[in-house]
Each structure stands twice: as structure tokens, then as C-alpha cells.
Amino acid sequence: MRRYERIAEDIGSLIRRGVLPVGQRAPSARAISLSHGVSLGTALRAYELLVDRGFIEALPRSGYYVSSLWRATAEPIAASHPSGASRTVGAHPIVFELFDAARDAAIVPFGSPFISPDLCPLERLARCLRVRASTQMQHPNWIEDLPPGNGELREYIGTRYAHAGAAVSPDEIVLTSGGMEALYLALRAACSHGDLVAIESPAFYGCMQALEVLGLRAVEVPTHPQHGIDIGALTDIIQRKSVRACWLMPTFHNPTGALMPDANKRELARVLARHEIALIEDAAYEELYFGAHRPKPVKAYDTKGLVLHCGSFSKSLSPGYRLGWLAAGRYAQDARRIKTAVTIATCFLVQQAVALYLQRFSYERHLRVLRKTLQTRQLTMLQGVQRYLSGNCRVTRPQGGYYLWVELPEYVDAVKLYRDALASGVSVAPGPIFSVRSEFTHCIRLNCSYPWNATTESAMQTLGELVARCSKSEGVVRQTRPAAA
Amino acid sequence: MRRYERIAEDIGSLIRRGVLPVGQRAPSARAISLSHGVSLGTALRAYELLVDRGFIEALPRSGYYVSSLWRATAEPIAASHPSGASRTVGAHPIVFELFDAARDAAIVPFGSPFISPDLCPLERLARCLRVRASTQMQHPNWIEDLPPGNGELREYIGTRYAHAGAAVSPDEIVLTSGGMEALYLALRAACSHGDLVAIESPAFYGCMQALEVLGLRAVEVPTHPQHGIDIGALTDIIQRKSVRACWLMPTFHNPTGALMPDANKRELARVLARHEIALIEDAAYEELYFGAHRPKPVKAYDTKGLVLHCGSFSKSLSPGYRLGWLAAGRYAQDARRIKTAVTIATCFLVQQAVALYLQRFSYERHLRVLRKTLQTRQLTMLQGVQRYLSGNCRVTRPQGGYYLWVELPEYVDAVKLYRDALASGVSVAPGPIFSVRSEFTHCIRLNCSYPWNATTESAMQTLGELVARCSKSEGVVRQTRPAAA
Numbered sequence: 027m028r029r030y031e032r033i034a035e036d037i038g039s040l041i042r043r044g045v046l047p048v049g050q051r052a053p054s055a056r057a058i059s060l061s062h063g064v065s066l067g068t069a070l071r072a073y074e075l076l077v078d079r080g081f082i083e084a085l086p087r088s089g090y091y092v093s094s095l096w097r098a099t100a101e102p103i104a105a106s107h108p109s110g111a112s113r114t115v116g117a118h119p120i121v122f123e124l125f126d127a128a129r130d131a132a133i134v135p136f137g138s139p140f141i142s143p144d145l146c147p148l149e150r151l152a153r154c155l156r157v158r159a160s161t162q163m164q165h166p167n168w169i170e171d172l173p174p175g176n177g178e179l180r181e182y183i184g185t186r187y188a189h190a191g192a193a194v195s196p197d198e199i200v201l202t203s204g205g206m207e208a209l210y211l212a213l214r215a216a217c218s219h220g221d222l223v224a225i226e227s228p229a230f231y232g233c234m235q236a237l238e239v240l241g242l243r244a245v246e247v248p249t250h251p252q253h254g255i256d257i258g259a260l261t262d263i264i265q266r267k268s269v270r271a272c273w274l275m276p277t278f279h280n281p282t283g284a285l286m287p288d289a290n291k292r293e294l295a296r297v298l299a300r301h302e303i304a305l306i307e308d309a310a311y312e313e314l315y316f317g318a319h320r321p322k323p324v325k326a327y328d329t330k331g332l333v334l335h336c337g338s339f340s341k342s343l344s345p346g347y348r349l350g351w352l353a354a355g356r357y358a359q360d361a362r363r364i365k366t367a368v369t370i371a372t373c374f375l376v377q378q379a380v381a382l383y384l385q386r387f388s389y390e391r392h393l394r395v396l397r398k399t400l401q402t403r404q405l406t407m408l409q410g411v412q413r414y415l416s417g418n419c420r421v422t423r424p425q426g427g428y429y430l431w432v433e434l435p436e437y438v439d440a441v442k443l444y445r446d447a448l449a450s451g452v453s454v455a456p457g458p459i460f461s462v463r464s465e466f467t468h469c470i471r472l473n474c475s476y477p478w479n480a481t482t483e484s485a486m487q488t489l490g491e492l493v494a495r496c497s498k499s500e501g502v503v504r505q506t507r508p509a510a511a
Numbered sequence: 512m513r514r515y516e517r518i519a520e521d522i523g524s525l526i527r528r529g530v531l532p533v534g535q536r537a538p539s540a541r542a543i544s545l546s547h548g549v550s551l552g553t554a555l556r557a558y559e560l561l562v563d564r565g566f567i568e569a570l571p572r573s574g575y576y577v578s579s580l581w582r583a584t585a586e587p588i589a590a591s592h593p594s595g596a597s598r599t600v601g602a603h604p605i606v607f608e609l610f611d612a613a614r615d616a617a618i619v620p621f622g623s624p625f626i627s628p629d630l631c632p633l634e635r636l637a638r639c640l641r642v643r644a645s646t647q648m649q650h651p652n653w654i655e656d657l658p659p660g661n662g663e664l665r666e667y668i669g670t671r672y673a674h675a676g677a678a679v680s681p682d683e684i685v686l687t688s689g690g691m692e693a694l695y696l697a698l699r700a701a702c703s704h705g706d707l708v709a710i711e712s713p714a715f716y717g718c719m720q721a722l723e724v725l726g727l728r729a730v731e732v733p734t735h736p737q738h739g740i741d742i743g744a745l746t747d748i749i750q751r752k753s754v755r756a757c758w759l760m761p762t763f764h765n766p767t768g769a770l771m772p773d774a775n776k777r778e779l780a781r782v783l784a785r786h787e788i789a790l791i792e793d794a795a796y797e798e799l800y801f802g803a804h805r806p807k808p809v810k811a812y813d814t815k816g817l818v819l820h821c822g823s824f825s826k827s828l829s830p831g832y833r834l835g836w837l838a839a840g841r842y843a844q845d846a847r848r849i850k851t852a853v854t855i856a857t858c859f860l861v862q863q864a865v866a867l868y869l870q871r872f873s874y875e876r877h878l879r880v881l882r883k884t885l886q887t888r889q890l891t892m893l894q895g896v897q898r899y900l901s902g903n904c905r906v907t908r909p910q911g912g913y914y915l916w917v918e919l920p921e922y923v924d925a926v927k928l929y930r931d932a933l934a935s936g937v938s939v940a941p942g943p944i945f946s947v948r949s950e951f952t953h954c955i956r957l958n959c960s961y962p963w964n965a966t967t968e969s970a971m972q973t974l975g976e977l978v979a980r981c982s983k984s985e986g987v988v989r990q991t992r993p994a995a996a
Contacts, residue, residue: 122848129654140654152644155860159637159644162831169614169625171831203688203833206855219704219726235852241704241726346647346656346859348688363607367720370691373858374831375640 033062033072038081041092052082052090080408080423095405095412099423103282103433105256108227108246108465110263115244117235118459120444127453134485135473137444137453139280141428142476145396146344150387155379162375173365174358175201175351176377182384183337183351190312192326192335198358200365203372205310205338205350210236211364212334213273215357216304217242221270224263226255228431228460228469230280230308233273244462245269251422251431254279254286257293264301271304277321278311281460281471282431283424288322295327304357305333311427313342313393316401321426331356339380341428342393347376400428400475407474410483414490428475438468438496446492452485518547518557523566526577537567537575565893565908580890580897584908588767588918590741593712593731593950595748600729602720603944605929612938619970620958622929622938624765626913627961630881631829635872640864647860658850659843660686660836661862667869668822668836675797677811677820683843685850688857690795690823690835695721696849697819698758700842701789702727706755709748711740713916713945713954715765715793718758729947730754736907736916739764739771742778749786756789762806763796766945766956767916768909773807780812789842790818796912798827798878801886806911816841824865826913827878832861885913885960892959895968899975913960923953923981931977937970 027035037058040046053061059069073090076082080095128138174180180196187194202208209232217223219241225233227246237244245263248256254276263269276286276294286294298305307324315321325335334357338350349372354361365371383389404423407430411421415432422431434440440456447454455473457466476482512520522543525531537558538546544554558575561567565580613623659665665681672679687693694717702708704726710718712731722729730748733741739761748754761771761779771779783790792809800806810820819842823835834857839846850856868874889908892915896906900917907916919925925941932939940958942951961967 117848117852122851125657125851129657131654148647152647152860155644156641159640162633162637169616172610172614203692203854203858204856206851207688207853210853214724232852232855235848239699239849239852348854348856348858363602363720364724366607366610366691367602367717367724368692368695368853369688369833370717371689371833373688373833373861375637376858376861 029064030068030071031075033058033064033069034075034079037072037076038079038096041081041096046092048092048094050092052092054089077405080405080412083409093409093412094416095409098408098412098416098419098421103251103420103422103431105248105250106227106246106465107248109463110245112222112243112245112267113462115234115237115242115462117231117238118464120441120456120459121231121235124453124455124459127448132451133448134452134482135476136485136489137455137471138473139455140345141341144477145399145475147383147387147392148344151344151347151379151383154382154386155375158375158378158382161378171374171377172371173200173362175199175372176381179377179381179384180351182381183353187325187353190320190326191322192328194325194335194353198353198355200352200354200358200361201372201377202350202352202365203369204348205308205336205340206232207365207369208336208338208350208352209233209273209306209308210239211361211368212306212336212352212354212357213237213242213271214240214364215354215360216271216306216334222267224260224269224272225462226274226279227462228281228457228466229273229462230275231459233308234462246462249279249282249284251282251284254284254290257290257297260294261297264297264303269301269303271306272298273306273308274324275308275310276324277309278314278424278427280311280427281429281455283422283427283429285321285425291322291324292327295324295329295333298332299328299330302330303332307333307335309335310338310341312337314397314400314428315426316397317425325353328355334361342396343380343383347380348373349376349380397426403476403478404428404430404474406478407472410478410486411472414486415493419493428473430472430474432470432472434468434470434493436468438493440467440470443470443489443492443496447489450488450492452488454489514549515553515556516560518543518549518554519560519564522557522561523564523581526566526581531577533577533579535577537577539574565897568894578894579901580894583893583897583901583904583906588736588905588907588916590733590735591712591731591950592733594948595730597707597728597730597752598947600719600722600727600947602716602723603949605926605941605944606716606720609938609940609944612933617936618933619937619967620961621970621974622940622956623958624940625830626826629962630884630960632868632872632877633829636829636832636864636868639867639871640860643860643863643867646863656859656862657856658685658847660684660857661866664862664866664869665836667866668838672810672838675805675811676807677813679810679820679838683838683840685837685839685843685846686857686862687835687837687850688854689833690793690821690825691717692850692854693821693823693835693837694718694758694791694793695724696846696853697791697821697837697839697842698722698727698756699725699849700839700845701756701791701819707752709745709754709757710947711759711764713766713942713951714758714947715760716944718793719947731947734764734767734769736767736769738775739769742775742782745779746782749782749788754786754788756791757783758791758793759809760793760795761809762794763799763909763912765796765912766914766940768907768912768914770806770910776807776809777812780809780814780818783817784813784815787815788817792818792820794820795823795826797822799882799885799913800911801882802910810838813840819846827881828865828868832865833858834861834865882911888961888963889913889915889959891963892957892971895963895971896957899971900978904978913958915957915959917955917957919953919955919978921953923978925952925955928955928974928977928981932974935973935977937973939974
């Protein structure tokens with residue numbers, strides 16, 4: 027442990043034990059520097075860590091204050107324990123209602139799957155689109171970008187894979203109409219009707235929709251909201267059942283935000299290789315990491331071409347452009363063939379506009395700002411959760427992406443909460459839509475990518491009141507039950 | 512029969528019997544007017560009809576000449592007689608090679624499925640895209656155009672249906688990423704894995720690809736290259752087998768160009784309604800009619816919401832924009848749900864740009880010019896076919912669309928011809944890719960939408976030479992066979 031980490035630990039401990047009460051002004055960094063005999067720089071690093079961990083808050087021009095934010099995230103949510111049975115899958119109807127809610131500008135979009143538009147470089151993208159539209163007026167060349175898609179763009183994506191530690195040839199890449207098409211093509215390329223696919227619990231609802239449309243069965247793997255699936259449990263399932271593929275989101279899982287440790291990813295690749303099982307690796311949020319280094323994809327550990335890695339520009343540039351890709355390993359030819367039967371090709375001008383954006387502007391610089399902003403907004407929303415749902419919930423604090431996974435008291439019915447909140451102009455994504463058997467009945471997913479303001483604060487307050495009301499009415503029910511018995 | 516029709520009939524008969532020999536100058540319209548005692552206008556209408564039917568050609572500033580074009584189209588190609596067996600379907604590998612060939616600007620694109628870019632209003636579309644991109648810079652509103660898609664555009668499409676005699680509510684319409692996605696979603700909405708689908712023979716290869724990806728079985732229905740499927744034969748199949756849906760292209764069929772007569776369309780709708788069978792109606796070429804009136808879709812006769820009518824802007828505006836739609840009748844909710852699992856949404860800027868185009872410019876005027884040009888180019892290519900493949904083929908003369916279906920002598924191997932032609936820089940679409948059992952081995956599909964020039968003329972000459980060579984070498988084989996026996 028380094029010096030600043032030890033100092034942070036000490037101060038954190040004081041806060042945990044209530045020696046430094048919540049709301050009180052914390053000693054200044056200069057005071058810490060003097061009292062601990064360290065440089066001001068070391069004291070400031072300790073404070074950064076404390077802010078990150080939710081022990082103190084920095085208020086502009088006013089110094090540091092003791093925060094209670096650490097409480098909500100201190101006690102982690104337990105791993106899931108799905109039944110392990112194989113079953114056919116049906117998409118939850120609320121998924122479609124969420125899209126409708128996202129369309130309504132009057133509804134606070136905590137339940138939205140889309141990144142806040144203020145984080146997208148819309149102006150630059152639009153400029154690139156205009157340039158490419160003008161070029162096409164003179165030299166119509168739409169034919170060139172038929173599948174597998176724009177060569178320049180595939181080369182660029184290949185280079186980014188190299189930076190992430192994965193060797194991916196541009197020939198293996200197929201550009202798609204958004205990340206969802208990539209996932210759909212990957213699933214169809216790896217599986218045939220009736221096959222069994224291992225998925226997380228909770229899982230991205232889009233996964234369950236695609237399984238349903240393709241007539242595939244699912245088996246849920248125990249999943250930890252911080253570290254992702256339990257490799258041991260997966261291995262056990264594989265040994266008992268004929269699993270054809272896994273569909274997993276190892277990096278910043280939707281909805282929990284879980285990040286599988288590198289060692290687990292390596293082990294996962296090893297297990298899959300031993301049993302020749304394909305992995306559909308949903309990497310939609312992979313670029314949105316808060317740490318110093320980009321987490322490696324499982325694809326980086328794949329030696330047999332079994333990983334179909336699905337990426338997207340929807341979370342980093344704009345969801346409206348509908349551009350994603352698939353690095354399909356040994357399934358590349360099949361994926362390309364299936365693409366022809368599903369959409370033939372992806373809008374050529376969009377491919378060309380994004381290629382131009384990546385050539386003209388620094389994508390990396392845009393991503394750095396984006397990641398920093400998302401991290402700040404995550405913290406702000408965590409503070410909001412702490413303030414208004416305090417004592418009533420546990421929440422994940424993901425190291426990337428833009429979701430918080432909130433576990434409310436067991437008596438809260440997340441679907442009822444979703445309906446009541448919607449009636450009050452706030453959307454949340456209720457837990458059951460992330461589960462084959464409508465589990466996670468007391469969990470919700472919150473989108474923390476939007477700017478925090480009076481409206482969002484008031485929306486969070488509304489949520490808090492609705493949760494509190496659940497508690498009370500439930501209390502009444504509980505009291506009456508024994509009397510009726 | 513009207514006066515000018517009778518005159519045309521008389522002159523046509525003289526040409527058929529060789530009284531007016533090919534290449535000879537035909538009497539002037541004025542001379543006809545005097546000799547038949549009709550107005551000059553009536554004589555000119557008779558000559559228009561004769562030109563249309565390929566009996567005479569108008570040479571600019573030089574009058575009319577007797578043509579032999581009528582010979583190629585005079586003897587119609589017979590209807591197909593598929594076996595009627597149900598089978599699983601596989602896409603022909605040459606389909607994917609054709610896309611690669613289309614990408615290569617050095618190859619004469621007779622085999623291409625894409626309309627010639629010079630016929631697309633690319634500049635106006637690009638201008639609309641630029642305007643919408645600028646709007647989005649100020650007011651990001653991507654969310655509004657989630658499925659079912661841009662409301663303005665769906666209203667516009669609904670209005671066009673009304674003009675075509677079909678009552679379609681905008682609520683029934685789902686915008687899609689090109690016409691192919693519309694067809695794919697329609698097929699999945701109407702069918703489940705293993706279901707039997709009745710298709711034409713020959714059929715659009717995209718139909719067979721989609722059937723393969725979704726694990727559906729096909730039964731081929733006898734189809735006439737001018738009038739489309741044989742309703743009696745279809746009824747017979749329906750009575751013997753459990754057909755879940757039909758996938759048909761009743762208006763300007765790909766590849767034959769067949770147009771089902773209105774009476775057949777009405778009867779088809781009646782038969783399907785009686786048996787509660789869905790129809791996936793591929794209407795990709797429906798707007799490209801040469802006659803005075805737009806042919807009615809089968810959808811216009813649908814009283815039970817069984818017809819899933821699939822349209823596209825790819826043939827009328829630009830294939831590169833990838834925008835289509837689906838009017839899914841009773842399957843509308845399912846289609847929308849399936850869309851979410853496949854691509855989530857269609858590029859919002861593309862939807863908005865096309866909506867703006869339709870609002871700013873006269874689509875109808877554009878289509879009028881487009882239809883006229885396609886009709887002229889069809890005639891020019893028919894003349895080319897007549898000139899270079901003369902005596903060796905029969906060819907359809909569709910009343911719309913941009914394909915010619917050419918039946919070569921039976922000894923011609925269309926796949927070999929395709930390969931030889933490609934080696935000489937000319938692509939053609941060989942018959943077997945349009946068939947479940949790789950039939951139509953001596954047929955090819957030609958794209959006649961491209962401008963006729965020295966390059967295309969020389970390409971047609973090359974085709975003629977390759978066909979002639981087939982004939983000779985085949986002749987040798989035929990001669991040696993009896994000797995060997």
C-alpha cells in the first residue's frame with residue numbers, strides 16, 4: 027500500500043466509525059500534509075481517492091466535506107443464484123415501453139438505454155456526414171461499402187483491437203447496422219435453432235430478445251454484480267449440458283456494470299477453447315472505462331477464433347447513426363453471409379462519415395473527455411441515490427459505462443415502482459426485464475449519463491418517496507397478514 | 512380493338528410474314544395517315560405501339576425502320592414446373608460473388624441487382640441529409656425516430672398506399688434498414704422455425720437466403736415469366752401441404768419481371784384469406800411501372816390483415832441509403848418487436864433526410880422521369896440482346912422494373928457463362944441462383960438500368976460470342992457422344 031493510500035484508509039476509517047460525522051467539513055489537504063508529514067501532492071492524491079470512494083465530497087470554492095456516499099456502495103450486492111435450468115426465452119413487454127418512454131422528452135430518462143446526447147460529438151459527425159454527402163454527389167461509390175463494409179473503417183477498428191491487446195484482421199470484421207445487428211448476426215452464426223446458450227443473470231434484455239427471435243434456449247449462469255459470471259459455475263453447466271455458445275458482457279455489463287477481472291477472462295477463454303464453445307462478447311461499453319487502462323476483451327485471450335466480439339459506436343459517438351461491427355473469428359464468412367439475408371448492407375454514407383470523423387478528429391481525445399464526464403456524472407448520481415434512497419438500497423459503483431444497478435428492499439416491487447415513477451414523469455428500468463424468469467423484482471437500473479440538474483434531482487427525490495411509500499404500505503400489509511391468518 | 516391498334520396489328524402482320532423485311536425503311540406516319548384514311552395523330556399512336564412491341568425502330572431524324580426485336584420476345588418463355596416437394600433451402604454461393612463483382616467498377620454490371628446510380632437523385636438526397644445533419648447539431652432528437660420510425664415518413668407512405676388502392680394506417684408501418692430487413696422481419700413475424708413457405712420458381716435469391724437463416728422450408732410454385740404464379744397450382748399445394756406463408760413478388764418479379772394480372776391478385780388474396788395464410792409481398796419494384804397506371808398490390812385486396820407488404824426506396828431513390836418499410840397488417844406489433852432484436856432502429860438522419868426529400872421535391876415527377884428512362888433503356892438493351900444473342904434466346908419484356916430474363920439454348924451452362932463472362936469483365940446473374948434446386952441452368956438475368964454506350968454494347972457482343980462458343984463446343988460433344996455409344 028502506498029503512502030497516500032494508507033492516509034486515505036486512515037481517514038476513511040475515521041468516517042466509517044463516525045469520528046468524522048457526515049456533513050462536517052473535512053480537514054484541508056494542507057492540514058493533512060502537515061499532520062501526516064507528507065507533501066501537499068500526496069495529501070491531495072489521498073483526498074482524490076477518498077472522493078472516488080465516496081467518503082468525502084469536494085464542494086467548489088468551499089473545500090471538502092464528509093460524505094455518506096460510501097455507505098450505499100460499501101456493502102456489495104450478492105451474486106445471483108439462477109436455477110440452472112434450460113429454458114425458452116421471451117422478451118419482457120416493458121422493454122418496448124421503455125423505448126416509448128425514451129422518446130418522450132418530458133420524461134426523466136433514468137430508464138433509458140441511450141447515452142445523453144450532450145456527450146455525443148454530433149456537430150462534428152454531422153459535418154463529416156455533410157462532407158461525405160457532397161463527395162457522393164460528385165462520385166457515387168456506394169457499391170464499395172457493401173459487406174464486409176468500408177475498408178478504411180475496418181482497418182481503423184483493427185488497429186484499436188491491436189491497442190486493446192487482441193490480434194484482429196480487418197478481414198474478420200463485418201460492419202453492421204448498430205451493435206444489436208452485430209450481436210444478432212453473431213448469435214445466428216454460432217448457433218442453430220434449439221441450441222442452448224449460457225447467459226448472465228441478470229442479462230441484457232436485447233440478448234433475450236435475440237434468443238427468442240432465433241428460437242434458442244438459455245441457461246443462466248450465477249453472476250456477481252462486480253466481477254461478472256462465476257467461471258466455476260459456468261464450467262459446471264458446460265459439463266452437464268450441451269452448451270453451444272455463451273453470450274456475455276464481460277466489460278461493464280448491462281445492467282450491473284460488472285467488470286470481469288483479467289484472470290477470469292483468460293480462464294473463460296481457456297474453458298471455452300477446451301470445449302469448443304463460441305463466445306458472443308458484447309463489448310458495447312468497453313471504451314467507457316474510468317481507470318488508467320482499457321480492460322482487455324476476452325477476444326485477446328482467444329486462440330481458436332471462437333470469440334465473436336461485438337462493438338458499437340452508439341455509446342461513444344452517437345446511437346442515432348446505427349453503426350456497429352463484429353469481429354467474428356472463425357465465423358466471419360458466415361456472419362457476412364447472414365448479414366446479406368438480414369439487411370444486405372449498412373448505410374454507406376454513415377460508414378463513410380464515421381470513417382472521416384475518425385480520420386479528422388482525435389477519437390482518443392473525445393473518449394478521454396467522455397470517460398471523465400461519465401465518471402463525474404456517475405458520482406453525482408450516486409450522491410443523489412445516497413441522498414434520496416438512503417438506507418433503503420445497495421448500489422453498484424461500476425468502473426465504466428453509465429449504469430447503476432440498485433438493489434432496493436425486497437418488499438419493493440420494481441415493476442410497480444416503474445409504473446408509479448412513469449406516472450410521475452420518471453423512467454427507470456425494472457429488474458425483471460433483465461431476467462429470463464422475471465427475477466430481480468426489487469432491483470432497478472439507472473442511467474447516470476445525463477447532466478444533473480434541478481429536474482433530475484427532483485426525479486430522484488420522487489423515486490425516493492415512491493420507494494419509501496412502498497415500504498410503508500408493505501408494512502401495513504405485513505401487519506395485517508398475521509391477523510388474517 | 513381501337514383504330515390505331517388495328518393499324519398496328521396490320522403492319523405487324525406484314526413484318527411477321529416478311530412482307531416488310533427487317534432493316535427496310537417503314538412508310539412514314541404521314542403515308543400511313545393517307546393510306547388508312549386516319550388522322551396523323553392516330554398513325555403516330557399506331558407507330559408508338561409498333562415501337563413498343565419491337566416491330567419498328569425510330570431512328571432520330573431518319574424515320575422508322577423495320578426491326579426484328581419482336582422475334583426475341585414474340586415467343587414467350589414457358590412457365591416453370593417445379594417438383595412441388597418441400598425442402599430446406601441454401602443460398603447459392605454465386606450470390607455473394609455477384610456483390611463482389613458489383614463493387615468492381617471495371618466490370619460491366621449486367622449481373623448487378625442495383626439500379627444505375629445516374630438514375631438516383633443523389634444530389635438532392637445529399638442536400639437533404641446535409642440540412643437534417645445541421646438541424647440535428649442544434650436539436651438532437653434521435654429518440655423520436657425509434658421504431659416504428661419517423662412519423663412524417665410513415666404518413667407519406669400511408670398516403671401512397673391510398674393512391675395505390677390499399678388502406679394502410681401509418682401505425683401498421685415499420686421503417687426498416689432497407690427492403691431486405693422488411694422482408695426478413697415479415698418472414699420471421701409470420702413464420703416459426705420449420706414452417707413451410709410457398710415461393711415462386713424462379714425466386715429472388717434473397718428470399719432463399721432469409722428462409723435459410725430462419726430455418727424455414729420452401730415449396731416452389733409453378734410460375735409464368737409474364738403472369739407470375741399459377742394460382743391453381745398454389746391452391747393445390749395449399750390443400751395438400753401445411754403452408755404457413757407465401758413469399759411472392761407479384762409486381763415486376765425478380766428475376767423474370769412478371770406482373771400478376773389484377774384478377775389473379777384478387778384471387779390470390781381470396782385463397783390466402785380462406786386458408787388464413789400470410790403473404791410476404793415483396794414490392795421492391797412496384798413504383799417502376801411503364802404503363803399508365805400503377806399496378807395494384809395484393810395488399811389492396813387483403814381484408815384480413817394477412818399481407819405483409821414490403822417496400823423500399825432503394826430502387827427509386829438510392830440503394831445506399833438503406834431505407835425500406837413494412838406494412839405488416841395483423842403482424843405489425845410482432846414486426847416492431849422483432850426489429851428491436853435485430854437492429855433496434857434505422858439510422859435516424861437517413862429517415863429524416865428522406866422525409867425531407869419527399870416534402871421538398873416532387874417524388875412523383877422524379878418517378879415519371881425514372882420510369883420513362885428505364886423503359887427506354889429496356890428497349891435499348893432488348894435491341895442489344897436481339898443483335899448479339901439473336902436466334903439463340905428468348906427474352907421477357909417486363910412492363911416495369913429493370914431486369915430482363917433471358918432463356919438461352921438448353922445446352923448453355925449459365926454458371927459457366929457467368930464465369931467466362933466475368934473473366935472478360937462482364938457480370939451476369941446466372942439462373943441457378945434463383946432456384947432452390949439450382950434449376951434454370953440455361954437462363955440469365957440482365958440489369959437494363961445502366962446507360963447504353965460503347966462499353967455495354969461491347970459487353971453484350973462478348974456475351975453473344977461466349978454463347979455462340981458454348982453452342983459450338985456443345986455441338987462437338989453432341990457429335991462425339993453417339994460415336995462413343
